[in-house]
Amino acid sequence: MDFIQYLFSGLTVGAIYALVALGYNIIYNVTEIINFAQGEFVMLGGLLAVFYREVLHFPLAFAFLASVVTVGFVGYFFERFVIRYAREQAVLSLIIITIAFSIVLKGSAMLFWGKDPYTLEPFTQGEPWIIFGAALQRQSLWVFLTGTAIVVGLSLFFSRSYYGKAMCACADNPVAARMVGIPVRKMIMLSFVLSAAIGAAGGVAITPLSLMEYDRGALLGLKGFGAAVLGGLGHFWGALVAGLFLGIAESMCAGYLSSGYKDAVALVALLLVLFVRPQGFFGNAEVGSIKRF
Amino acid sequence: MLTVRSIHTYYDSIHALKGVSIHVAEGEIVTLIGANGAGKTTLVHTICGLLKPSRGSIHFYDRPIHVLPPEKIVSLGIALVPEGRQIFSTLSVEVNLEMGAFLYRNENDYAKEMKERMFQRFPVLRKRRHQLAGTLSGGEQQMLAIARALMSKPRLLILDEPSMGLAPLIVAEIFKIIQELREQGTTVLLIEQNARSALAIADRGYVLETGKVVLEGTGEALLEHSEVQRAYLGRETSRNWEV
Numbered sequence: 001m002d003f004i005q006y007l008f009s010g011l012t013v014g015a016i017y018a019l020v021a022l023g024y025n026i027i028y029n030v031t032e033i034i035n036f037a038q039g040e041f042v043m044l045g046g047l048l049a050v051f052y053r054e055v056l057h058f059p060l061a062f063a064f065l066a067s068v069v070t071v072g073f074v075g076y077f078f079e080r081f082v083i084r085y086a087r088e089q090a091v092l093s094l095i096i097i098t099i100a101f102s103i104v105l106k107g108s109a110m111l112f113w114g115k116d117p118y119t120l121e122p123f124t125q126g127e128p129w130i131i132f133g134a135a136l137q138r139q140s141l142w143v144f145l146t147g148t149a150i151v152v153g154l155s156l157f158f159s160r161s162y163y164g165k166a167m168c169a170c171a172d173n174p175v176a177a178r179m180v181g182i183p184v185r186k187m188i189m190l191s192f193v194l195s196a197a198i199g200a201a202g203g204v205a206i207t208p209l210s211l212m213e214y215d216r217g218a219l220l221g222l223k224g225f226g227a228a229v230l231g232g233l234g235h236f237w238g239a240l241v242a243g244l245f246l247g248i249a250e251s252m253c254a255g256y257l258s259s260g261y262k263d264a265v266a267l268v269a270l271l272l273v274l275f276v277r278p279q280g281f282f283g284n285a286e287v288g289s290i291k292r293f
Numbered sequence: 294m295l296t297v298r299s300i301h302t303y304y305d306s307i308h309a310l311k312g313v314s315i316h317v318a319e320g321e322i323v324t325l326i327g328a329n330g331a332g333k334t335t336l337v338h339t340i341c342g343l344l345k346p347s348r349g350s351i352h353f354y355d356r357p358i359h360v361l362p363p364e365k366i367v368s369l370g371i372a373l374v375p376e377g378r379q380i381f382s383t384l385s386v387e388v389n390l391e392m393g394a395f396l397y398r399n400e401n402d403y404a405k406e407m408k409e410r411m412f413q414r415f416p417v418l419r420k421r422r423h424q425l426a427g428t429l430s431g432g433e434q435q436m437l438a439i440a441r442a443l444m445s446k447p448r449l450l451i452l453d454e455p456s457m458g459l460a461p462l463i464v465a466e467i468f469k470i471i472q473e474l475r476e477q478g479t480t481v482l483l484i485e486q487n488a489r490s491a492l493a494i495a496d497r498g499y500v501l502e503t504g505k506v507v508l509e510g511t512g513e514a515l516l517e518h519s520e521v522q523r524a525y526l527g528r529e530t531s532r533n534w535e536v
C-alpha cells in the first residue's frame with residue numbers, strides 16, 4: 001500500500017522536523033531569539049556520530065552519546081563566546097548572528113568531512129517489518145522513539161524540575177526572574193546546550209536512514225522552523241504535531257505529485273500560516289501580540 | 294543594616310540618581326516617597342543589583358553589595374516586591390512561589406514548607422494554587438508578589454508601590470500585612486505614592502525629588518512637614534488652583 005508507505009516515511013522525517021522545531025522553541029522561549037543554526041546542530045550530530053563510530057570505533061551507543069555531548073558543547077560555546085558578547089544588541093541582530101554562526105558551522109564541516117554524504121549503521125540490524133503491505137525500517141522506529149522520548153522528557157523537565165520551571169520563568173518575565181535570584185544567563189546557556197543536544201540526537205537517529213552531509217543543515221533548519229511557526233512558536237506539543245504534519249504532507253506530495261515539489265511543501269505551509277494565522281495552530285494570539293517576534 | 298552612600302545611577306545619558314544616601318536599621322519600617330519619575334524604582338533596582346551605580350556604595354550588614362549580581366544579593370537576605378507586581382503570569386501560583394525559593398532549590402522540602410507557610414498567611418493563594426497567576430485579581434496578584442518575595446526568608450523586604458491600582462480595602466490589608474511582617478522581625482523598605490498611609494506606619498521616611506533626597510525624618514515629623522503636606526498629602530491644593 002503506497003499510502004501507508006508514504007505515511008511511514010512522512011512520520012520519520014516529521015519526527016526530525018519536530019526535534020528541530022523543539023530546539024527553536026527552547027531557545028526562543030528563554031530568549032526570544034530564533035536560532036537559525038539549529039539545523040546545523042542536526043548535521044553536526046550526524047557527522048560526529050559517524051566520526052566517533054567509523055574513525056574512533058566507539059560502540060554505537062557511545063558514539064551517539066559522544067556526538068550529543070560534543071554538539072551540546074558547541075551550543076555552550078556559541079552562547080558563552082558569541083551570543084553573550086553581543087547580548088546588548090537587539091534581538092534581530094542576534095538572530096542574524098545565528099545565521100552567521102550556521103554558515104561557520106557548515107563551512108567547518110565541509111573542510112573537515114568534505115562534500116560526500118556519510119552513512120551510519122542502523123541502531124539495530126534486521127529486515128524491515130511489513131505492515132499492511134508497506135515496509136517499515138527498524139531505524140524509522142528508532143527515530144520515532146528518540147523523538148518521542150525527547151518530547152516526553154522535555155515536557156517533564158519543564159513541568160517538574162526546578163531548573164525547567166526556572167527556565168519557563170525566565171521566558172515569562174526575565175526581569176522578575178532576576179529579582180527572585182534566578183541566574184538568567186545560566187538559564188540562557190542551558191537553553192542553548194539543550195537545543196544543540198536535541199538537534200544532535202535527531203541528527204544521529206536519521207543518519208542511518210537518509211545519510212548526512214555538510215549542507216543538510218540549512219534545509220532541515222528551514223523546515224524545522226516551518227514546523228515551529230506552524231505549531232505556534234514556543235509550544236512543544238504544537239511543534240511535535242506540526243513537525244509530523246509537515247513530514248507527512250511532504251511525503252504525500254512526493255508520492256502522489258512529484259518529489260521535485262516536496263521541499264516546497266514546508267515553505268508553502270509556512271507562508272500560508274504567516275498570512276492566515278500568524279500565531280500558528282496552537283499559539284495564543286494575545287501572547288503572540290506581546291512578544292516581539 | 295542597609296546603608297546607601299551617595300550613589301549615582303544612569304540610564305545611558307539620563308542621570309536618574311544624583312547622590313542618594315539612605316539607611317535602614319534592623320527592625321524598622323522606612324518609607325520612601327516622591328512624585329512619579331523621582332527615581333524611587335531606580336534606587337530600589339540599584340539596591341537589588343539590577344542596575345549598577347556609577348558612583349557611591351551600598352552596604353548590607355557592612356558588606357559591599359553594589360558589586361554583587363542580583364542572585365547573590367537575594368541570597369544575603371534582600372527580597373523585592375517589584376513595582377507592577379511582575380508575577381510570572383503564564384505559570385501557576387504554586388510555581389510562582391517555588392521560584393521565590395529558587396536559591397534554596399537544593400534544600401529538600403524547603404520550598405514545600407515555605408509554601409505551606411505562605412498558604413497559611415495568604416489563604417486565598419491556597420485556593421488558587423493551580424491557577425495561572427495571570428488570571429488572579431489585582432489584589433491577589435499583589436499578595437502573590439509579596440508571598441513570592443517572602444519565600445526566600447528575607448531579612449529586608451523592599452516593596453515598590455504595593456498599593457498601586459488596588460481598592461482601598463485591599464490596600465488596608467496590605468498595610469496590615471506589612472506591619473505584621475515587621476512585628477515578626479522583617480525589616481521593611483516601603484516605596485509609596487500613598488504617602489499618608491505609608492508615613493503613618495513608618496518609623497522614618499525619605500522624600501525623593503528628581504534623583505535627590507530632599508527631606509528625611511520620622512514618619513510623624515514628615516506627616517506634619519508643610520512641604521510634604523503641600524506636595525504629597527494634597528493639602529492646600531484647592532487654594533493653589535484658585536490662584
Ligand SMILES: Nc1ncnc2c1ncn2[C@@H]1O[C@H](COP(=O)(O)OP(=O)(O)OP(=O)(O)O)[C@@H](O)[C@H]1O
Binds near residue numbers: 333335
Ligand atoms: N529604563 C529606563 N530607561 C531610561 N530612563 C529611565 C528608565 N527607567 C526610568 N527612567 C527615568 O529615570 C527617572 C526615574 O525613574 P523611576 O522609575 O526610578 O521613578 P519612580 O520614582 O519610580 O516613578 P514612579 O512613581 O512613576 O514609579 C525618570 O526620569 C525616568 O524617566
Ligand SMILES: [Mg+2]
Binds near residue numbers: 333334
Ligand atoms: Mg517607580
